[in-house]
Amino acid sequence: MIDGLNPGFILILGALLVPLTSGFIRSLLVLALPVLGFAQMISLGLGSWGVIDMLGLQVVLTHIDPLSRVFGIIFHIAAFAALLYSLHVKDTVQHIATLIYAGSAIGAIFAGDLLTLFVFWEITAVSSVFLIWASRTERAFRSGVRYLIIQVTSGVILLGGIALYVADTGSLAFGPMELGSFATWAFLIAFGIKAAFPLLHNWVQDSYPEATVTGTVVLSAFTTKLAIYALARAFPGTDLLIYIGVVMVIFPVVFATLENDLRRTLAYSMNSQQGFMVIGIGIGTEMALNGVAAHASVSILYTCLLFMCTGAILYRTGTAKATELGSLYKSMPLTAFFAVIGSLVIVAFPLTAAFASKSLILSASLKEGYYFVWLFMLFGAVAVIDNIGLKIPVFGFFRRNAEKDPAPVQDAPAHMLLAMALLTGLAILAGVMPGAFFSLLPYDVSYEVYTASHVVTQLQLILFATLAFALALRLGVYPGLKSAINLDFDWFYRKAGKSLAITTGTLILTVWTAFINLCQRGVAGVISLAVDTHGDGKTMSRTVSSSAAVVAIVALFGVILLVAYQF
């Protein structure tokens, strides 16, 4: 292997070969690339390569340490699984976008300095949007544009932060930093946008459900986890993150409960699970950071797996809306099986990977005495049991449709099932052998996963939550699913002002609306002003007569003469 080559480049450069291939060769190529990248990563071991002196600053193209290696491993696995899952896709653009996106995410993980990080950061943004646009619907296009704007904004803020940071410290080093300067705040916001902090989160739920079947699987794996990695690297032990994380755990679950679209439900739950990781980073002890790395990896496994299952439903039935599904376990038994396993993983059932990873973060919070935080996380854990662990199998596969079950369909294609089986296998393996799993983690912390206490309490949590869910369904108090969408914070930027009536009584909302409205009008005003004055054929871009030019010359000459005479 080429010494010191960032593994991400293998995927990115390999993507350029994709257009030259077709059919079987292409399948082989796209599957070989993540494997090659993985091999390259393993063969490199730990260290730094490609140190370049640029503009007097140190750029490190490849840097592998235990923290980045965990993310690197799981990213390669996710890339492989996602590509396997999308083998049926004939769209060259999607293959290229997937490879470049995954490659740049991996590249960003192994970036040894801020500038390299920024470059890859931006490539992930630009390449991933094609996975949304590949749906080729008007909705997807618009959603993609919103997504791109938000992602690029994150990049621009990051770049601004880097400039300020270099001005402050004269270094591009990417390591732990203290919040305080403009630069570090800019980093926090840039990372926060990609990590889907509360109020910055809407791009996730907005875009994931609009992407293609396979696109969503790919999208769910990288961007947010990359941000978690960046946060874990830059801000471990920052108290503020604990509080952000708590809100992040709680806030999306309400939406997940009400949501009808299964893919959007998943997106909300994933958002809530990110909260666990943000809390872990905020706690910042070695145990907590281990938990973050572990949970991020596991979260990729089950999120991808569940998106694959819902994706398979969408692929076969053409919808992922709970109200339009029913009794799919009959025609898609294997997919249903994987969905159940995936659900067991996400609820952290013993012997699954999440049982090991989630308890790390929970224990870390107890150990540091964050009891309320711990309670909120438990709440989040219960919510995810009901929202995903039960909702996806029950509404997606087992419940009979109140009106009419959809026509029987075929089970998912073999390669999709293989991809699901791969992720399922890994999730179970990591759960059965937590020792091996933990040995990959960045810090050396001894932690006993399978104690009687843990198992019992977790089973209690899961089973009583199930009981409550079942009771709610029996008593008919579970919020009936409606074919509808739920307003989220993005309402503010997608709809502000049109429906003031709904928000009457909620003063905060009104104030917010007014404020956002003002901003929006301001922005719209600036834009229309710009169009009016700078547009094609308008004052600023028109061919001006030479008379006018001479007038300007004479006028400015007068001004400068006055300036010059003033002494």
Place this chain on the structure above:
Amino acid sequence: MSLVASHAPVLAIIIPLLAAPVCAMLRGTTFPWFLTTVISALSFAVSVQILLTVSDTGPISYMLGGWAAPWGIEYVADPLSAFVMLIISGISTGVLLYARESIAKEVPPHQLGLFFSAYLLALAGMMGITVTGDAFNIFVFLEITSLSSYVLIAMGEKADRRALTSAFQYLIIGTIGATFILIGVGLLYMMTGTLNIADIASRFDAIADTRPVRAAVAFLIIGIAIKLAMFPFHVWLPNAYSYAPSIVTAFFAGTATKVSVYLLLRFIFTIFGAEFSFGVVSLSELLMPLGVIAFLSMSTVAIFQTNVKRLLAFSSVAQLGYMTVGIALASEAGLTASILHIFNHAIVKTGLFLSVGCMVFVAGSAYLKDLEGIGSRMPLTTFGFVLGGLALIGVPLTPGFVSKWYLVMATLERGDFLGYALTAGMLLSSLLAVIYIWRVVEVAYFRPAPADAEAREAPLSLLIPTWIFIIGSFYFGIQTTVNVGFAEKAASFLMGGL
């Protein structure tokens, strides 16, 4: 020292100047082009020689006709002028490699001799402006450049008759600018009794407080600002660049305005001195707002253009805004950024205009509506354009990024609110650049090509020079020691170091 080396400063000008009339007499399509290319390459070789000598042994002074300095005309090659000469002759040579097939389509064959003759004059003029150490000589060379450039622009008449009106408008505005410079030089001569730049500079402090000198400053700054296409005197530039033949646009975009930036630097720093320019008459307060408006407003205008050449022309005005701001910062860091941007922008913009030239060559138009789906029709050219566009936006690993980086560092160095505001403004302007480049990309890649359009790549004689510039620009974006080194040397020379 060999004969060539000892006469290098004058050779760089004399060669093209003498070749011009010869070229005018040549007939046919190939001979004039060939002669011009050889001459330009010679000029380039001499410039390289000069730059090497200057960086080894310091500034070279050459006495024209052997007359000693304050009386005779002196040619001075210092780090700044040697660097700018290298840019001019290098770009000219690269563009000429591209010219043969391109120009044959845009100019009638019987006029080619005259065309290249004018081209050589323009080259000689620009080289002369940079190397001369005599204030009046600057005016003479400036007019040689201007007159030949009016002609060159008007040559675009065959493709679009608006070339004529643009050339005429440029003539009116340009002549006013040059005459202002003439008046300024006259006033300076009146007060100092000398035309030698170094001589004027040495006597300047004694007479700095007099009114004629203040008037001279006003005349000179306005005159140069017109030639530099500084906002709001840029009105001649977009049309001139849009309707001129492709290679003329590419040549001028890389050089003409850069020479004016050089002049601005020369007058502000060498003759007036930084202390007078920024301390006594506070030119920064004039240049700074103009620069900021230029890069914000002109980038916005570029977004709405329907003609790619015009779009790039407005973007040039915006980029000149960056250079103006760099000068107005009045610090060594700002100056370095400006000089660096002269080089980086020259190479990037030339590459972009050349790739647009390829599109015009095949598609016959630079209007967006005619370029739909050009990405699949001319993949190599369009990809080159995209890479150039990235460099223009200032994506890392491109020269655009390097110079913007220096500029941002220079603004942040101020550490006050204005510094942060400028940084924000530049980021905003980069976003605008993303939009206007994206517009072209969108049309090129995401619109279906018209059914009757043929898929044909531009001929290699066009593609190769284009890609030389594109690859070159990436080279200088990654391997920054060469350009940054020279820019820093020139900046510290101007600030009185060395």
Place this chain on the structure above:
Amino acid sequence: MSRNTDKKYWLDQPGATDKVFRVVVLLAILAAIPDILALFDFVYHKHTSTDMEDIPVFYGLYAMISFLALLVVAKTVRPFLTRKEDYYD
């Protein structure tokens, strides 16, 4: 695909959902038993880090309460949030 249409499924039988429900209740009770035993320090010893955990069946109760809270909140905000599918179009 005709293979599945005639097949009888256990879940389709009348009363199957009731059976599922009964199993869930049973399992929940089973999961609660160790906590009850722990009260008498019998067989199972409970490791706790907080006082809260000493409450018998704390996790089970907490799960129920959490879910109740979730439902109440969700139902409360629903009227404010739900819109027709084409709301944004």
Place this chain on the structure above:
Amino acid sequence: MIFFDHFNYWIFVILLMIGLFTVMSRTNLIKKMIGLSLFQISVFLFYISMGKIDEGTAPIVVEGAQDVVYSNPLPHVLILTAIVVGVATTALGLSLVVRIKESFGTIDEEDILAREDKA
């Protein structure tokens, strides 16, 4: 009277302004060229005045004379160059006007701009 002391400079300024005003106020391209020429010519006057020294005589060496004051010949020489440039500019400008007339059928700038907008 300071005005009469600098009589020729005042003439220079007035001519300069007339020239510029013509350029900016006329839309006829020929008239613009006339204005431009006037503007340039005023600068010739400025340079020539600059070289004149009170009581100075033509800068031709007078044999044997001791305290002859000569006018400064340098500005006069310089302005010869500028005159040539002016002539060239005018010639080029007028030839462009001819081509514009052939192409557009008018030499009125407003008309031409109006036509361009339509094109």
